[in-house]
Amino acid sequence: MLRYLTNRVVTAFVMVLLATLVIFLIANTAPGDPALAQLGDLAASNPEYVKAFRAKWGLDLPLWERYWIFLKGVAHGDFGISIMSQRPVLDDIRDFAPATIELATIAFLLSILVGIPLGILAAVKRDSWIDHVARFVSLIGVSAPTFWLAFIMLAVFYGWLEIAPGPGRVDPIALLPPKVTGMLLIDCILAGDWETLRDAAAHLVLPATVLAAATLGLITRTTRASMLESLSQDYVRVARAKGLSEWKIVLGHALPNALIPVVTLGGLAYASLLTGAVMTETVFSWPGLGRYTFRSAVAVDFPAIMAITFIVAVVYIAINFLVDMSYAFLDPRAVKR
Amino acid sequence: MTAIAIPQTVVVPASARRRWLRRYALAVAGGAVIVFWFAVALFAPVISPYNPEFVDIASRLQPPSHAHWLGTDALGRDVLSRVFYGSRISLIAGFSVVVISAVFGTVLGAIAAYARGRVEELLMRVTDLVLCFPPIILAMAIAAALGIGTTNTIIAMLIVWWPKYARLARSLVLVQRAQEYVEAAHVLGFGHGHILFRHVVPNAVGPLIVMVTLDLGNAILVFAGLSFLGLGVVPPTPEWGAMVAEGRELVQQWWVATFPGLAILSVVMGFNFVGDGIRDWLDPHARRR
Numbered sequence: 023m024l025r026y027l028t029n030r031v032v033t034a035f036v037m038v039l040l041a042t043l044v045i046f047l048i049a050n051t052a053p054g055d056p057a058l059a060q061l062g063d064l065a066a067s068n069p070e071y072v073k074a075f076r077a078k079w080g081l082d083l084p085l086w087e088r089y090w091i092f093l094k095g096v097a098h099g100d101f102g103i104s105i106m107s108q109r110p111v112l113d114d115i116r117d118f119a120p121a122t123i124e125l126a127t128i129a130f131l132l133s134i135l136v137g138i139p140l141g142i143l144a145a146v147k148r149d150s151w152i153d154h155v156a157r158f159v160s161l162i163g164v165s166a167p168t169f170w171l172a173f174i175m176l177a178v179f180y181g182w183l184e185i186a187p188g189p190g191r192v193d194p195i196a197l198l199p200p201k202v203t204g205m206l207l208i209d210c211i212l213a214g215d216w217e218t219l220r221d222a223a224a225h226l227v228l229p230a231t232v233l234a235a236a237t238l239g240l241i242t243r244t245t246r247a248s249m250l251e252s253l254s255q256d257y258v259r260v261a262r263a264k265g266l267s268e269w270k271i272v273l274g275h276a277l278p279n280a281l282i283p284v285v286t287l288g289g290l291a292y293a294s295l296l297t298g299a300v301m302t303e304t305v306f307s308w309p310g311l312g313r314y315t316f317r318s319a320v321a322v323d324f325p326a327i328m329a330i331t332f333i334v335a336v337v338y339i340a341i342n343f344l345v346d347m348s349y350a351f352l353d354p355r356a357v358k359r
Numbered sequence: 360m361t362a363i364a365i366p367q368t369v370v371v372p373a374s375a376r377r378r379w380l381r382r383y384a385l386a387v388a389g390g391a392v393i394v395f396w397f398a399v400a401l402f403a404p405v406i407s408p409y410n411p412e413f414v415d416i417a418s419r420l421q422p423p424s425h426a427h428w429l430g431t432d433a434l435g436r437d438v439l440s441r442v443f444y445g446s447r448i449s450l451i452a453g454f455s456v457v458v459i460s461a462v463f464g465t466v467l468g469a470i471a472a473y474a475r476g477r478v479e480e481l482l483m484r485v486t487d488l489v490l491c492f493p494p495i496i497l498a499m500a501i502a503a504a505l506g507i508g509t510t511n512t513i514i515a516m517l518i519v520w521w522p523k524y525a526r527l528a529r530s531l532v533l534v535q536r537a538q539e540y541v542e543a544a545h546v547l548g549f550g551h552g553h554i555l556f557r558h559v560v561p562n563a564v565g566p567l568i569v570m571v572t573l574d575l576g577n578a579i580l581v582f583a584g585l586s587f588l589g590l591g592v593v594p595p596t597p598e599w600g601a602m603v604a605e606g607r608e609l610v611q612q613w614w615v616a617t618f619p620g621l622a623i624l625s626v627v628m629g630f631n632f633v634g635d636g637i638r639d640w641l642d643p644h645a646r647r648r
Contacts, residue, residue: 040488165627167580167600169587170620173607177617181610300495301584305607315496316588319503327500331492338491 027347034343041335042096045328046089092328101329106321111329114314120204121191122303122310126295128230133238134288141245141284145253146272156242163239172232172305179228187225189307196221229306233299237291244287248280255279289345293338386636392629396622400446409437411444411597420612430614432605438614441597442622448509448598449626452591453579456516461571463517464524465560471525472532473555483529486522494519495581502590512591516581527570531563538562565641569634576630583623599623 083091095102101111144156179186187193191206199206199213207226210219252258253276261271300312311330318326380387399406408428415435423430429438471482501515535541536559544554583600585591592598599619606615 037488037491041491044488161628161631165576165624165631167583167603167620167623169584169600170603170616170623173603173616173620177610177613300499301587304588316499319499322504331496331500334496335491342491
């Protein structure tokens with residue numbers, strides 16, 4: 023077990039290091055030119071300005087030297103200055119990340135708390151109406167474009183029925199609680215501001231549902247298939263023969279084994295929720311990391327793009343690592359392989 | 360005797376057909392939807408009532424009517440014609456991304472599994488490396504860096520798309536190469552390339568086809584998403600994702616964004632149904648579920 027663990031840690035570390043190299047190479051050899059993207063047309067036509075701009079941002083140094091500088095900065099937690107906002111990239115990310123983490127976490131909880139029970143019920147009551155509902159939900163979830171679903175939800179619940187608040191995190195006139203974590207729900211609770219809490223929670227309902235749709239679909243589908251598989255195993259037959267109650271069999275015997283693929287999927291889903299929020303954030307004017315990433319990508323803001331892809335890759339690798347660990351925990355056979 | 364024999368001969372095929380229909384009804388429906396969109400893409404110039412890029416400010420934002428079945432957008436362009444023409448780009452983008460990356464990924468994965476040792480290690484680490492980036496963000500960064508345009512977006516998607524095929528192909532070939540027929544082919548004196556691509560890969564191709572079909576819908580979704588963000592097509596071109604983006608603030612004029620979105624939904628669902636059907640057909644074990 024210990025050897026397995028160290029092996030995995032070393033691999034993860036090497037992957038992170040290699041990831042920085044890939045990001046760096048993509049960002050620096052891509053044909054887009056930050057000087058031309060940032061300077062206005064007039065300034066870009068003047069070679070003097072372009073040269074000064076390049077010198078200021080270190081774009082005139084050889085490639086390996088820029089990589090070394092980048093790597094040294096990363097080791098100190100310094101990702102450089104965003105060309106677009108003229109602020110340290112890490113400060114930008116710190117401002118935008120909480121909104122996304124809050125949204126993605128709620129969406130994740132939603133898809134787990136609905137998806138797993140729905141998948142179990144669908145497998146146990148196979149071919150009943152609840153199975154059909156589960157299939158329909160997962161089908162729409164996987165097939166509908168997120169950005170379109172977001173539009174439909176806004177059009178129906180905000181524009182037409184007027185029972186949900188519009189885009190944004192809170193009402194424009196609401197008084198924000200003092201910023202502690204940046205996550206509004208937590209900050210409101212800390213400040214004891216129940217009115218803003220209710221407002222913020224109401225604003226979360228639509229975007230979280232939209233963001234959860236795809237993962238909810240996948241989790242329901244996977245749970246159902248995996249439960250059917252484990253319900254047909256011999257140990258379930260044995261448990262039945264022993265005369266255990268049906269729910270004890272389902273929850274106590276079949277479920278733990280059926281959860282293994284769901285855990286993998288859940289881990290990956292959380293990572294993709296954190297990054298996949300771009301569309302949802304766009305439609306709901308959510309001031310999160312997704313919007314920030316998109317704006318940096320369009321402006322070819324190298325320091326920002328590099329920092330975000332790096333952080334996201336680290337999160338990905340970390341979550342994958344945790345998933346592998348939970349494998350070893352849920353199914354000891356995995357370690358031996 | 361005959362009175363017993365006749366119902367038997369009648370009943371058996373009928374129930375078999377019913378079972379077949381029950382099992383594959385969704386796949387057939389999905390196939391029909393895909394054939395429909397292919398026909399639309401092919402005959403778009405013939406069946407579109409208007410020029411999709413014809414601007415008519417006088418009749419802007421009109422609700423669905425006899426003249427404009429799906430209404431008009433903010434520039435007075437006919438939504439139905441634009442939806443028809445939009446199918447072309449979506450299908451082309453989806454197919455080129457999935458087919459090219461499936462071929463490339465399969466070749467890499469198959470070589471890795473067949474060669475084993477250092478080659479496998481190297482190829483699979485490269486695959487893992489690309490897989491550890493979230494696809495949308497990486498595609499977004501690459502698409503933005505390459506510049507806006509359909510071809511560039513497809514290239515960006517290709518870069519992030521192939522690794523899953525490499526992984527699947529590797530695991531499939533690993534199973535196949537342990538089979539006896541591979542050894543037999545060696546004994547008969549066939550070369551490695553011949554054995555790998557003429558014997559092993561054809562035997563492992565089933566799950567790959569299922570993945571390709573299910574993936575086509577996914578690729579169309581991602582392409583539409585990138586277009587929605589403004590990275591896919593250059594503006595006047597009709598494209599479903601871009602059309603939803605144009606209509607996303609027009610909550611009162613819901614038809615502008617709703618119909619292109621429904622088009623995406625139907626194509627993606629179609630591919631999902633067909634993919635599930637092929638899986639059931641290829642894998643009798645999954646069929647029972």
